[in-house]
């Protein structure tokens with residue numbers, strides 16, 4: 001996941017984009033970038049780091065113009081430390097386009113080669129987003145040959161773009177001199193929504209954002225979610241157009257957004273994230289009372305921040321006191337989205353501290369929203385014991401994470417997942433708890449459906465192993481894993497979901513020429 005925003009306004013957008021990115025910071029802590037336009041030129045600044053560290057006053061002053069896009073990055077492709085892979089990306093032809101992306105292309109390898117051998121375009125980084133931008137540029141180039149660009153020709157180009165891209169993508173892009181083009185993949189895996197502000201005399205300022213919290217936070221009005229397979233185009237005068245590009249698109253949103261990724265005060269596809277997390281707590285409480293002697297639990301404790309709504313509901317239903325036994329250092333970010341296991345492990349200890357008075361001689365039921373690598377849960381159980389807990393029961397409001405994610409969450413290797421290939425008892429032993437309780441997959445899905453019954457299907461592959469784009473083979477997962485374990489040896493195959501070899505593709509393309 002990453003956070004993306006785009007604006008077409010009647011006032012300078014540099015501060016608006018900055019403020020929106022701050023509200024989306026929880027979606028990406030590695031890099032941040034803003035590109036603005038005054039109609040003709042782009043002005044861009046991007047670097048590794050948090051929003052407040054990347055943009056100094058001098059950078060903000062240089063971001064001129066009344067339209068622009070921004071991104072906070074949590075990398076899934078390429079290298080976390082490479083500043084070149086921070087977003088937005090830029091191409092100078094056709095017209096000049098900047099683009100930011102949330103998601104992950106699962107056929108980036110093949111597209112990269114198509115770019116080189118067929119479209120004669122050079123991709124300079126290992127980012128799938130640079131590939132995506134060049135596919136878009138190539139198709140806009142073809143769809144506007146001999147005609148001016150407008151919403152129609154942009155949407156026509158997108159028909160081709162959708163047929164070429166596989167995986168997940170929520171995208172904001174800005175075409176120099178024309179306007180904002182934003183679109184969401186045909187499964188709606190990653191979120192994207194629209195906001196507006198009416199400024200009188202029939203004029204409207206428009207905004208698109210990964211999450212509604214950024215729209216509300218800067219004082220715009222939430223309009224609606226972008227539908228799966230839909231695109232919107234807002235020209236530089238603020239004229240809004242939209243088109244359903246993929247006729248048979250179907251909503252399969254990433255369920256992990258509700259579990260952990262999104263802010264609880266956001267609404268996604270008509271569903272309050274906070275309500276879902278509370279509902280997850282309702283179901284988890286039922287499971288806990290079936291599997292545990294609740295009379296032997298003294299307190300229920302959340303692991304700050306994301307598990308609080310679920311833990312509160314667990315405590316309420318079980319009739320057990322809710323206590324905050326872990327104090328959180330507010331200056332440490334989210335540990336799960338930090339790059340590298342060593343930094344994640346160290347940061348859990350820096351981020352959370354157990355207060356002895358809350359643990360001494362108590363049987364504690366600790367609730368977290370999810371257990372992925374087990375980094376947090378292992379450290380937390382140790383801390384609880386050192387603080388004097390008599391018994392530690394660990395409950396996860398999400399089911400075991402057993403399968404890699406290929407759609408924008410950086411967990412591509414099976415071996416890093418604590419639940420992969422282990423029995424329930426083995427996971428309990430790894431974490432060090434006295435008892436471990438997981439949510440059931442169906443209860444998690446039902447938690448979202450309870451809030452909005454039209455939400456029938458989900459992208460829940462990390463829990464159920466079903467990949468909604470339907471083209472994720474074992475060999476793809478093996479290659480992805482190998483590329484992560486040994487990036488140097490496999491870099492030009494990373495993100496390639498095809499059985500094509502480089503020479504086969506080259507041959508096929510040269511035969512077509």
Ligand SMILES: O=P(O)(O)OC[C@H]1O[C@H](OP(=O)(O)OP(=O)(O)O)[C@H](O)[C@@H]1O
Nearest residue numbers: 305306334335336371372373374375376
């Ligand atoms: O099993 P793990 O690999 O440790 O991952 C799971 C943990 O990571 C997340 O917390 P994080 O600190 O990222 O953010 P939060 O403050 O929103 O809970 C999540 O809420 C779990 O606590």
Ligand SMILES: NC(=O)CC[C@H](N)C(=O)O
Nearest residue numbers: 001002075076077102103
């Ligand atoms: N998490 C994401 O959405 C990442 C976007 C893109 N794949 C990148 O690596 O920059």
Ligand SMILES: [Mg+2]
Nearest residue numbers: 303304305306
């Ligand atoms: Mg957490």
